[in-house]
Amino acid sequence: MFLASTSKPIDEILKNAVEKIEAQNANLAVFTARQFRYSLRQSIVELTIKEPRQFNVLEEFIIRAAIEFEPPPTADELASVLGLDAVFVKSTISTLQTLQTLAVTTPITVTTEGRLFYEKGTVPKPPYTIQIYAISDSLAETITFQSETLDDVTINLPDLGKFVNIDHNIHKISTFSLEEIQQMLQDSGLAIHVPEAGKMITDFRVLAASKIIWKPISLFVIFNALEDKFIIQISSGKQILEAATNKIESLIKESKLSLETLCGLSDEAIKIKREEFLKKFQNQDLLETAILPQITPQNPEKKSPKTQKIDPN
Known part of the structure; x- marks a missing residue:
């Protein structure tokens, strides 16, 4: 923890989360933890929505004829082949057209959607x-x-939208x-x-x-003494919002947003807090023994460990 004289802009509701982070990670210090709302x-x-039903014998024949006959038949030709009343055949064709299984054309033409249903042995319900x-x-x-x-x-x-331009379109x-x-x-x-x-x-x-x-979100600015770097993390409940975190980090790097504007944390305050924590960390001889949670160095002899996201909950 920081010296008693050093204040940290931390919202009351996030104090338990901050204490958990710092208690479980001796090399980490939360410089600020604030809540915002965004829309x-x-x-x-x-x-x-269309759902399928099994086609009847006449419907199957009409669709199959439209697909396989060359050239495709007319309603009267089909009625003649089947020995049925043309009015009955035309009524069935009209139903299939209403269901968009057949196109409203002559000769009979099966739609793309109609083929998809036909391949499964069905026609769509209304x-x-x-x-x-x-x-x-x-x-x-x-x-x-x-x-x-x-x-x-x-x-x-x-309102986070007063600090960060969020394009809802x-x-x-x-x-x-x-x-x-x-x-x-x-x-x-x-x-x-x-x-x-x-x-x-x-x-x-x-x-x-x-x-x-x-919707409420939480912003944490965390200092990692092992790597002498800052971690900015946006979360909603237990879910870390990667895209939001990346957006805030990018805006800060591009000097389009400052932590002083967002959290009341000035560059001078950050410098003082960093020096205080590094001094305390080194004095406690933790620099060589502290191990970050959830870190798996690929080659501890040649590479520094990578810091993963911190769970504030």
């Missing part, structure tokens, strides 16, 4: 819609989908293509878009304007 964008997204929530987190550079809305709670913390849901939305939902594990089972999203649209949802 997410929550959008209601309406998805159009489409239906559901609504889900898309959460755009521009700081963490993620988009997540969930069936329930996020809690809209008041968070009385400094880069993850605007309406700018994505259908294929991109399909892939994101397929990766989400929500079992909404499952092509191998014939369940497919065929369209989407964003309903109304996105809603701002506030």
Whole structure:
């Protein structure tokens, strides 16, 4: 720990986390630990979904004929081949066109989607819609989908957006293509878009304007005496936000953001705290014996150990 006379800008709610870091890592000192809030964008997204059903004998014959006959037949030609009333055949073709299995053309033409269903021995059921929530987190550079809305709670913390420019338009849901939305939902594990089972999203649209949802994050500035370097870490609960951490580090290196502006920690204060901790660390003869947790040096005789992220929780 630092000398009693040296104050550290640490928010009360993070004191336990700071004490844990410093107690478990003799070579580390937390220079500042502050909480901020930043905004997410929550959008209601309406998805159009198609699911399969087994086709009947007539539907199978019509689709197969459209694929295999050369040239493809007309409805009247098919009715003649099958010995059926043309009205009955045309009605079935119209149903398949409504389901977008057949294109609205003459002669009969199978759509790309229709072929996908046909290969599985099915045709689509009439489409239906559901609504889900898309959460755009521009700081963490993620988009997540969930069936329930996020809690809209008041968070009385400094707004990180006043210090860091966060471009919320880069993850605007309406700018994505259908294929991109399909892939994101397929990766989400929500079992909404499952092509191998014939369940497919065929369209989407964003309903109304996105809603701002506030989320708390924690910023730690940690000094590593073994390597004489600083570690900046952004976390949300127990999750370390790599993209956010990299963004803050980059802005500081480019002199577009300062720790004094962000945390009230001036360059002079950092210099004093660094010298104090290094002196204390060396006086306690820990420099050669301290071992960082979660570090596996590849070659301890030739290489210095690499510092991994610190778990503040």
